[in-house]
Amino acid sequence: MVLDARIPSGPIEKKWDRARFELKLVSPANKRRFNVIIVGTGLAGASAAATLAELGYNVKTFCFQDSPRRAHSIAAQGGINAAKNYRNDGDSIFRLFYDTVKGGDFRSREANVYRLAQVSVEIIDQCVAQGVPFAREYGGLLDNRSFGGAQVSRTFYARGQTGQQLLLGAYQAMARQVEAGKVQVFPRTEMLDLVVVDGRARGVVVRDLVSGEVSSHAGDAVVLATGGYGNAYYLSTNAKGSNVTAAWRAHRRGACFANPCFTQIHPTCIPVTGHYQSKLTLMSESLRNDGRIWVPKTKGDKRPPNEIPEEERDYYLERRYPSFGNLVPRDVASRNAKAVCDEGRGVGPTGLGVYLDFADAIARLGRETIAERYGNLFEMYEKITGEDPYRVPMRIYPAVHYTMGGLWVDYNLMTTIPGLYAIGECNFSDHGANRLGASALMQGLADGYFILPYTIGDYLAQHLGERVTTDHPAFAQVESEVRERYHKLLNASGKRSVDSFHRELGLLLWDHCGMERSQKSLETALAKIPELRQEYHDNVKVLGSAESLNQSLEKAGRVADFFELAELMCIDALERRESCGAHFRIESQTPEGEAKRDDERYSYVAAWQRKEDGDGWTAHKEPLEFEYVQLTQRSYK
Amino acid sequence: MNLTLYVWRQAGPGEPGAMKRYDVPDVSPDMSFLEMLDVLNERLLERGEEPIAFDHDCREGICGSCGMVINGRPHGPQRKTTACQLHMRHFRDGDSIYVEPWRAAAFPVIKDLVVDRSAFDRIIEAGGYISVNAGAAPEANVIPVPKDDAEAAFDAAACIGCGACVAACPNGAAQLFTAAKITHLGLMPQGQAERQRRVVKMVAQMEDEAFGSCTNHRECEAVCPKGIAITTIARMNRDYLKARLFGKG
Ligand SMILES: Cc1cc2nc3c(=O)[nH]c(=O)nc-3n(C[C@H](O)[C@H](O)[C@H](O)COP(=O)(O)OP(=O)(O)OC[C@H]3O[C@@H](n4cnc5c(N)ncnc54)[C@H](O)[C@@H]3O)c2cc1C
Ligand code: FES
Numbered sequence: 001m002v003l004d005a006r007i008p009s010g011p012i013e014k015k016w017d018r019a020r021f022e023l024k025l026v027s028p029a030n031k032r033r034f035n036v037i038i039v040g041t042g043l044a045g046a047s048a049a050a051t052l053a054e055l056g057y058n059v060k061t062f063c064f065q066d067s068p069r070r071a072h073s074i075a076a077q078g079g080i081n082a083a084k085n086y087r088n089d090g091d092s093i094f095r096l097f098y099d100t101v102k103g104g105d106f107r108s109r110e111a112n113v114y115r116l117a118q119v120s121v122e123i124i125d126q127c128v129a130q131g132v133p134f135a136r137e138y139g140g141l142l143d144n145r146s147f148g149g150a151q152v153s154r155t156f157y158a159r160g161q162t163g164q165q166l167l168l169g170a171y172q173a174m175a176r177q178v179e180a181g182k183v184q185v186f187p188r189t190e191m192l193d194l195v196v197v198d199g200r201a202r203g204v205v206v207r208d209l210v211s212g213e214v215s216s217h218a219g220d221a222v223v224l225a226t227g228g229y230g231n232a233y234y235l236s237t238n239a240k241g242s243n244v245t246a247a248w249r250a251h252r253r254g255a256c257f258a259n260p261c262f263t264q265i266h267p268t269c270i271p272v273t274g275h276y277q278s279k280l281t282l283m284s285e286s287l288r289n290d291g292r293i294w295v296p297k298t299k300g301d302k303r304p305p306n307e308i309p310e311e312e313r314d315y316y317l318e319r320r321y322p323s324f325g326n327l328v329p330r331d332v333a334s335r336n337a338k339a340v341c342d343e344g345r346g347v348g349p350t351g352l353g354v355y356l357d358f359a360d361a362i363a364r365l366g367r368e369t370i371a372e373r374y375g376n377l378f379e380m381y382e383k384i385t386g387e388d389p390y391r392v393p394m395r396i397y398p399a400v401h402y403t404m405g406g407l408w409v410d411y412n413l414m415t416t417i418p419g420l421y422a423i424g425e426c427n428f429s430d431h432g433a434n435r436l437g438a439s440a441l442m443q444g445l446a447d448g449y450f451i452l453p454y455t456i457g458d459y460l461a462q463h464l465g466e467r468v469t470t471d472h473p474a475f476a477q478v479e480s481e482v483r484e485r486y487h488k489l490l491n492a493s494g495k496r497s498v499d500s501f502h503r504e505l506g507l508l509l510w511d512h513c514g515m516e517r518s519q520k521s522l523e524t525a526l527a528k529i530p531e532l533r534q535e536y537h538d539n540v541k542v543l544g545s546a547e548s549l550n551q552s553l554e555k556a557g558r559v560a561d562f563f564e565l566a567e568l569m570c571i572d573a574l575e576r577r578e579s580c581g582a583h584f585r586i587e588s589q590t591p592e593g594e595a596k597r598d599d600e601r602y603s604y605v606a607a608w609q610r611k612e613d614g615d616g617w618t619a620h621k622e623p624l625e626f627e628y629v630q631l632t633q634r635s636y637k
Numbered sequence: 638m639n640l641t642l643y644v645w646r647q648a649g650p651g652e653p654g655a656m657k658r659y660d661v662p663d664v665s666p667d668m669s670f671l672e673m674l675d676v677l678n679e680r681l682l683e684r685g686e687e688p689i690a691f692d693h694d695c696r697e698g699i700c701g702s703c704g705m706v707i708n709g710r711p712h713g714p715q716r717k718t719t720a721c722q723l724h725m726r727h728f729r730d731g732d733s734i735y736v737e738p739w740r741a742a743a744f745p746v747i748k749d750l751v752v753d754r755s756a757f758d759r760i761i762e763a764g765g766y767i768s769v770n771a772g773a774a775p776e777a778n779v780i781p782v783p784k785d786d787a788e789a790a791f792d793a794a795a796c797i798g799c800g801a802c803v804a805a806c807p808n809g810a811a812q813l814f815t816a817a818k819i820t821h822l823g824l825m826p827q828g829q830a831e832r833q834r835r836v837v838k839m840v841a842q843m844e845d846e847a848f849g850s851c852t853n854h855r856e857c858e859a860v861c862p863k864g865i866a867i868t869t870i871a872r873m874n875r876d877y878l879k880a881r882l883f884g885k886g
């Protein structure tokens with residue numbers, strides 16, 4: 001297989017224009033003859049569904065929640081970037097492009113990122129027109145803030161609920177198309193497999209989560225917008241239901257999976273409190289603007305924070321990175337927190353935590369100002385921990401947050417299976433080895449509102465009138481495979497719960513393929529994962545039947561796929577013998593202990609193809625070329 | 638802590654259900670309510686009993702999936718707190734806790750604590766949007782929105798669609814949910830063109846569903862985890878009346 005990214009020729013600022021001119025068009029009358037299946041109704045899926053329907057296509061959407069409005073995108077807090085330069089502070093499309101490529105540690109495609117920066121401005125226009133209640137200034141114009149260490153203010157936000165408001169905008173746009181008869185929504189319906197006929201994506205097999213019925217849907221193209229796979233680690237900031245099944249099943253049918261080891265660990269989350277912990281809660285990164293991060297200087301210092309005098313505290317980020325201090329990028333902040341905890345200087349009952357202290361900020365700015373800035377976050381923290389951050393420093397620890405890896409897509413967002421597209425977090429496209437704050441929302445909506453609706457037409461135009469229906473034997477075949485997988489899980493009649501396996505797998509990944517990876521840790525994981533997977537299939541216990549609502553069975557299927565993905569994550573991490581962005585190989589660091597890239601050997605996208613016989617993977621490499629951005633080693637000293 | 642739970646168990650839609658008693662020892666005060674149910678479910682599984690079904694996803698109080706009546710109150714005893722954000726430190730050792738699904742004609746039970754809330758989606762589909770196709774939007778700062786209006790619109794837009802308002806209402810009415818969306822869009826300049834059409838269509842859909850009517854009990858406002866104010870309902874009624882009297886609806 002040759003990976004062809006299909007990047008248009010010409011100067012970077014003209015590429016998207018050129019593509020839009022060269023892509024084939026479907027005439028208005030013909031659009032209604034095409035049926036598009038969209039799996040996922042988060043920002044990417046809902047915006048794509050609404051837009052394709054507005055154009056005249058017939059759309060079917062699927063999600064596992066009881067309403068499309070509940071997709072995981074709803075939980076995004078901080079904001080969405082756009083190169084509007086409303087602040088007149090030197091922002092531009094080129095600067096957003098540059099920051100994103102650099103932030104991704106030079107492991108993303110220049111052409112894609114440039115396009116993302118270009119359409120970012122249209123996204124804000126669209127969302128405002130839909131009625132998204134963005135923060136405003138007194139003059140009535142849109143407010144911006146600086147986010148995630150950016151040197152310009154380009155982040156648009158709606159209190160701490162930006163994802164919610166953007167998703168409701170997209171959901172409402174989609175609802176309008178439901179009313180118009182152009183979109184059909186299937187909530188509580190999980191895609192369990194992809195149907196490929198003559199090498200092209202032709203439909204999906206789904207399970208109705210209420211009745212348990214397995215059925216097929218045929219379409220002229222299939223779009224996956226199913227989010228990230230952070231829950232492979234069990235504990236993450238993702239919603240409980242977030243999973244890799246749709247993407248993984250597509251991968252098993254031939255779609256390459258790119259850079260699976262690029263997983264982002266967010267530095268400011270509430271630490272784990274006990275073995276029953278079911279998820280981790282993100283505390284917005286904006287807290288680092290005013291909070292100071294520290295741990296005691298001496299190991300095992302168990303005194304309460306207020307009793308530890310100033311000179312016995314180690315403000316380790318300020319000490320090590322004098323110019324960026326507490327505002328170093330996510331990966332750097334996370335790794336440093338782990339390092340001080342590994343030294344035995346961590347705080348809280350588990351020793352896996354560091355202080356985020358607002359005492360100085362409160363003394364300097366007053367309690368009122370701090371309340372104005374972070375009141376709702378402080379409240380949320382107190383709800384969860386029972387501690388008042390106005391009086392006691394917060395305790396935070398890094399947690400799995402976002403996955404940069406995902407299905408490989410070309411410039412047109414098509415995977416290596418013709419007719420199968422991937423958008424939003426489930427593709428690998430724009431964030432390289434590390435995502436910048438407020439860029440995921442931008443990417444999801446760029447893909448859904450402004451990119452896919454053009455690029456999908458190019459494919460459809462070439463296949464007018466080539467209809468396949470669910471009567472094709474391929475559908476019955478895939479359905480029976482799906483049923484068989486379920487019955488195996490139900491009939492394992494073992495002794496251990498799905499969650500107990502998922503926890504064990506998650507811990508294994510966290511310890512061996514988490515914030516730091518080494519040849520040794522990865523080889524250990526690669527020896528253990530197949531064993532644990534085997535035990536899972538022999539000894540998992542799932543009660544109930546496949547013919548009704550069965551949440552244990554839903555989880556069991558998802559965890560089975562996480563087991564396979566976990567192996568590929570470790571293989572990918574092992575093969576990439578360099579550190580870049582969130583991927584830190586301890587063998588590849590500078591003398592000061594910072595990530596060291598190896599551009600000579602690893603300036604590529606690793607795209608993994610599963611072997612036909614299911615035994616292992618073939619690696620493909622898409623070389624990355626940088627014409628507009630100069631490669632530099634990141635430094636935050 | 639040691640607790641005694643009484644939980645509604647119902648095998649499927651239309652099946653008879655009943656409260657079932659479970660002793661739950663060793664509960665940590667740091668657990669969330671849903672984590673406590675997770676622990677109970679693991680123990681049930683060990684004993685060969687099917688786990689209790691309940692909806693949940695974000696566990697951060699924002700997706701609106703979780704919803705259960707805890708000791709007679711939707712989402713439990715903490716004000717402005719969803720069930721997933723409720724922590725066990727608000728209960729006492731030895732407490733008995735009663736857990737039931739939303740009870741409302743418009744929200745039929747699917748299984749145990751899981752109900753069908755699709756009526757909410759149908760209300761939005763009837764008109765809870767501003768009609769603007771992708772690509773047709775004007776430059777964002779062309780339409781200034783006074784900060785206070787944007788803030789007030791946001792207060793209404795914060796609704797998570799959980800359904801607690803319906804569950805708390807003695808009539809099972811959906812006024813607060815519907816009014817929240819009407820208020821959000823009606824306060825924004827962008828929402829004016831369709832304001833009358835929207836209120837008429839959404840209210841008609843609401844009335845077509847199995848919701849009851851509002852008789853000003855204000856229970857909805859008291860239990861709303863996002864603090865949506867009942868003044869939104871007054872606003873919806875005004876808009877509706879105006880549209881009916883003077884508008885084309
Ligand atoms: C706590 C938190 C805060 C964040 N804050 C920010 C922020 O401030 N700014 C920012 O830019 N980004 C932020 N992010 C990241 C961002 O929210 C996500 O990357 C983004 O929302 C993903 O959108 P999506 O549309 O790709 O997928 P999702 O929103 O995850 O949607 C996935 C959809 O797929 C469906 N689905 C999945 N599998 C199946 C299946 N097998 N069958 C059927 N349906 C399926 C789900 O039902 C859902 O509808 C945050 C993330 C988290 C966890
Ligand atoms: S689980 Fe999302 S609001 Fe409770």
